[in-house]
Amino acid sequence: MSDLTLLQHVLIGLIFVWSGLVRSGLGFGGSVMALPFLLLILDEPLVFLPIVSIHLLFFAGLTVWQNNRATLMGGIEAEANSTVDWQYLWKALGIMIIPKLLGVFGVIVLPNTLMTAAIYIIVGAYSLSYIFNKPLKSKSRLVDGFFLMLGGYISGISLIGAPLIISVFVNHVDKHKLRDTLFVLWIILVTIKMAAFVVAGVDLQLASQLWLLPCAAVGHVIGLRIHRRLVNSDTKVFMQVVGSALLVISCIGLYNAWAAH
Template sequence: MDVLQSFSFYQLMCIALLFIWTGFVRSGLGFGGAALGLPLLLFVYDQAIFWMPIIGLHLLFFSALTLRTRINKVDTAYLKKSMVIILPFTLIGIAGLITLPTHWLLSFIYGVALLYSLLWLFDIAVQSHSQFIDHCLLAVGGYVAGTSLTGAPLIAAVFIRNVSAPLLRNTLFVTWFVIVSLKLSVFWAIGVALQWQTAILLLPVAAAGHYLGLKAHEYILRNTILFKRVIGFILAFISLLGLIKVWWL
């Protein structure tokens, strides 16, 4: 709360718009809310450890809301199989988040965002054609999720190949729920502030984005390439500015 109260009116408006955006992406695509939101939020306040609990609490809330009547439409067998690989690397990533110097952590987040932006901008799909590559992508995705909550596109690329389309989004939501629950539990255990009051204050704007994303879900699926190219261009610009800010300004 103290940090939020220190923001100017302009900063608060930017934060509100960005949480509408993260909610929109999360429910519209089924993944990517943190990957597309965190790099932007770091321009408002450059402490990832402040934003991650808020994003995580929102993800838990909206995932539970989405799954409350759809939990039976989850590929439980593949979920259990993938978690054996994802969760250990998530713990390693959390350790990195806690111990890395701020400028290295920011560089990592902006670097991952830049990589995603280029993949989306040039319509390069992250694909796997073997179980070994699946395991590598899940491991890297788990680590990135632990460090910055932005590993969703890598994990989703594997799930797309192994989970049937009708079960995909719900299975991904359960995956994010488990990963974020683990991350927030570690934060709580080591005394990191979970920022739950700030998360509650921002819940209405995130809910607006979530609602808009649900409405736009089918449209986004029909125009995925255009959507990703536009977002890729914007994200590349933001990521480059972020790296310049970290290392040269």
């Protein structure tokens, strides 16, 4: 990124502030809501994906560690008061891990445009149900399992699987544990993705991390305050915020898919 102008560097820094805010505020969306803007400045996804991935590993890991360290220091049983729903996390991960690995290694190839559009349409329908306080709660384990498997596969080949995964998690995980549970899941999934980057010899942009990490940190701190207000609000407000974020992501994703086509 050394060839970019000063203005372009400033804009990239501001976008990473936004990315950090969304990530810590909601627990998801930091990558998807930042990448479309980043690619307008420099249309090279492999420049930004390693940066976004390392930021997620750092800030998500730090947040989960701080929250659960406070629990332990308070002398309370960690399992009962953890900010992570470990039981559902391991259950979901067991369903997702094989499709995730298939996606990472490109074992199965699906039409990208059709796959992308279908995912964002499904997520858009879910988001509207949250916004209008009519949440779709699947009573079928098969449907939940299908969404998790498809989300795992998509997360293996790109970054657009998260909204589909969240549409299942939000119906099974308490809102006070949702963000940190998603954080641990993202850490596991992104670690697998980063390992693939290293094996493939992708430049991890370590030099750019030095000045973009503080930018993301500013957004992270702001997002933490927003998150505290959200979890203390009533469930209806929380679900409407989550639904609105998912709807924005879906619209951006559908637009990008249409523009690329």
